[in-house]
Amino acid sequence: MSEFSSLIHELDRAIASGTPEKRQQLLMLLTDLFVAGSGRYSTEQISLFDDVLLPLSATIEEKARAKLSQRLAVAANAPARVVRSLAFDDAIEVAAPVLTSSEQLDDSDLVANARTKSQDHLHAISQRRSLSEAVTDVLVERGDRRVVHSVTRNTGARFSSIALGQLVAKAGSDDALAQLVGARSDIPRHHFLKLLETASANVRAKLEAANPQATEAVRDVVAEIATKISGDVRKASSEHATAKAQLGRLRINRKITESDVHAFARLHNFERTAVAFAALGQFPIELVERALLDERADLALVLARAAECCWSTTKAILLMSASNRTLSPLDLDKAMGEFDKLKVETAKQAIEFYQARRELPAGGVAALTPTMLRIA
Numbered sequence: 001m002s003e004f005s006s007l008i009h010e011l012d013r014a015i016a017s018g019t020p021e022k023r024q025q026l027l028m029l030l031t032d033l034f035v036a037g038s039g040r041y042s043t044e045q046i047s048l049f050d051d052v053l054l055p056l057s058a059t060i061e062e063k064a065r066a067k068l069s070q071r072l073a074v075a076a077n078a079p080a081r082v083v084r085s086l087a088f089d090d091a092i093e094v095a096a097p098v099l100t101s102s103e104q105l106d107d108s109d110l111v112a113n114a115r116t117k118s119q120d121h122l123h124a125i126s127q128r129r130s131l132s133e134a135v136t137d138v139l140v141e142r143g144d145r146r147v148v149h150s151v152t153r154n155t156g157a158r159f160s161s162i163a164l165g166q167l168v169a170k171a172g173s174d175d176a177l178a179q180l181v182g183a184r185s186d187i188p189r190h191h192f193l194k195l196l197e198t199a200s201a202n203v204r205a206k207l208e209a210a211n212p213q214a215t216e217a218v219r220d221v222v223a224e225i226a227t228k229i230s231g232d233v234r235k236a237s238s239e240h241a242t243a244k245a246q247l248g249r250l251r252i253n254r255k256i257t258e259s260d261v262h263a264f265a266r267l268h269n270f271e272r273t274a275v276a277f278a279a280l281g282q283f284p285i286e287l288v289e290r291a292l293l294d295e296r297a298d299l300a301l302v303l304a305r306a307a308e309c310c311w312s313t314t315k316a317i318l319l320m321s322a323s324n325r326t327l328s329p330l331d332l333d334k335a336m337g338e339f340d341k342l343k344v345e346t347a348k349q350a351i352e353f354y355q356a357r358r359e360l361p362a363g364g365v366a367a368l369t370p371t372m373l374r375i376a
Contacts, residue, residue, distance in 0.1 A: 028064075028067070028068075031053070031068055031071050031072070032071075046077060046079055047079075049079045049082075053068075053079055053082045054079070054081050054082050054085060057082055057085060057086070062091050062093065062094060063093075065086065065089060065091070065094040066091070066093040066094045066097070068082075068086065069086045069089075069094050069095070069096075069097040069098050070097045072086070072097075072098060072102065073097035073098045073100070073101040073102045074101060074102075075102075076103055077104075078102060078104050079104075080104045083098050083102050083104040083105060084104070084105065084109055086098045087099050087102070087105055087109065087113055088113060088117065090117075090118075092118065092120040092121060092124065095113075095117070095120075095121055095124065096120070096121075096124040099113065099121060099124035099125050099128075100124045100125070100127050100128060101128070101129075107132050107134050107135055110125055110128075110131075110135045111134055111135055111138055113125065114135060114138040114139055114142065114143075115138055115142065119143065119144045119146070119147060122138075122139055122142065122143045122144075122147045123143075123146055123147050123150055125139065126139055126143070126147050126150040126151035126154060126157075127150060127154065128154075128156070129156050130156040130157070130158075131151065131154060131156060131157040131158065132158060133158050133159060133160040133163065136151055136157050136158065136159050136160070136163050137160055137162065137163050139151045140159070140163040140166050140167060140170075141163075141166065145174070145177075148167070148170060148177065149176065149177060149180060152167060152177065152180040152181055152184070153180055155184075158186070159186075161188070161191075161321065164181075164187060164188065164191045165191065165194075165321075165324045167181050168181060168191055168194050168195045168198060168324075169198075169324065171195055171198060171199070172198040172199075172201075172202065173202075175199075175202065178195060178198070178199045178202075181195055182195055182196075182199075188239070188270075189237045189239055189240060189270075189271070190270040190271075190289075190292070190293060190322045193289055193290075193293055194293045194322070194323075194324070197290065197293060197294070237271075239271045240271050240274075240275075242271070243269075243271035243272045243274075243275045244275050246272070247260075247272065247275045247276055247279065251279070256276050256279040256280050257280070258280060258307070258308075258309050258310070258313050260276045260280075261273060261276045261277050261280055261307075261309070261313055261317070262312065262313040262316050264276055265313070265316035265317045265319075265320055266316050268320050268321045268322065270292060270320070270322045273292060273317070273320065274288050274289050274292055277292075277303070277307070277317070280307050280309075281303060281306055281307030281351075283303060283306075283307070283351065284354075284355070287299075287303070287351075287354060288303065291303050291317075292317065292320060292322055292323060293322055293323050294323060295323055295324060295325055297318055297325070297327070297331075297335045297338075300314070300317050300318055301314065301318075301335060301338060301339050301342060302342070302347045302350055302351070303347070303351070304317060304339070305339060305342045305343075305344055305346075305347035306344065306347035306348045306350070306351050308344055311336055311339060311340075314335075314339055315332065315335075315336070318332070318335060
């Protein structure tokens with residue numbers, strides 16, 4: 001250890017008194033020395049490399065820093081302070097190698113970098129082999145289209161429910177992103193259904209604009225396809241099957257009550273709320289799912305009124321996170337006013353009309369339109 005320290009300090013003195021060219025040459029020699037024996041160095045020895053390389057790397061030209069970054073990016077125990085310095089370099093040619101590959105950068109480093117550096121830096125981070133929710137939260141929130149597409153495409157990235165909701169919202173105006181989000185194997189079903197609704201609306205709008213005379217037919221066909229896909233996804237969902245089995249066991253001993261719906265909605269449990277709400281009101285499950293996911297409150301209000309729920313339960317349903325509704329106290333007051341004005345019989349008639357259309361032969365559509373749901 002003493003001989004190693006002596007060698008490092010000798011090099012340190014040579015660096016301090018050398019020309020820029022000499023410093024660059026010594027930097028590369030030191031880097032080669034480290035990479036060649038990195039697996040054998042102790043923590044103290046690596047710290048010595050850090051002490052020498054860090055100030056030296058700050059004095060060399062960008063091209064040399066980029067080469068240093070490339071060499072250290074693949075070293076599992078590279079000097080941490082040097083790696084972090086390179087990661088926060090303004091020049092993306094310097095930062096990209098370590099941001100993409102270095103194991104010496106932890107989540108706090110990546111989050112800080114993603115919050116403060118350029119879109120190029122974010123794009124480099126998005127290509128890492130694995131990414132935690134803490135990091136992807138920032139990439140989705142702050143990243144441009146290229147970054148968002150890249151991190152969504154990354155199978156090693158993990159997303160929080162909030163980030164997935166943001167991706168689905170962004171996908172509403174980005175068909176390519178919608179395909180990337182929909183292709184992820186880890187997307188929860190309620191986010192997939194929300195994506196489906198958004199994509200369907202997009203497709204419908206484009207087709208209607210291309211052929212205004214066929215507006216009603218386009219709406220029917222698109223809604224029918226969306227309903228079929230959501231049904232297939234529901235059948236394949238283990239989450240839905242589990243919720244259905246749990247509620248089935250509960251129904252052996254008693255009926256599903258409004259308090260069950262209220263409790264599940266307060267917990268923001270999409271699957272259990274959907275199954276319980278459908279059982280309570282004898283509603284088609286696809287209609288309940290649409291109500292829980294719709295950013296507008298109309299459909300949820302109609303179903304809650306038809307099921308003869310109180311306002312407290314209805315409010316819990318409206319505030320579920322699955323819909324991404326942003327309801328202010330004023331919005332809730334307005335919704336409560338509409339809920340109070342809506343008669344139970346009127347709500348039930350709207351559901352009956354939906355059921356009648358649902359049973360039409362092919363070509364008919366199972367959808368409650370805004371006109372049918374008009375409350376005021």
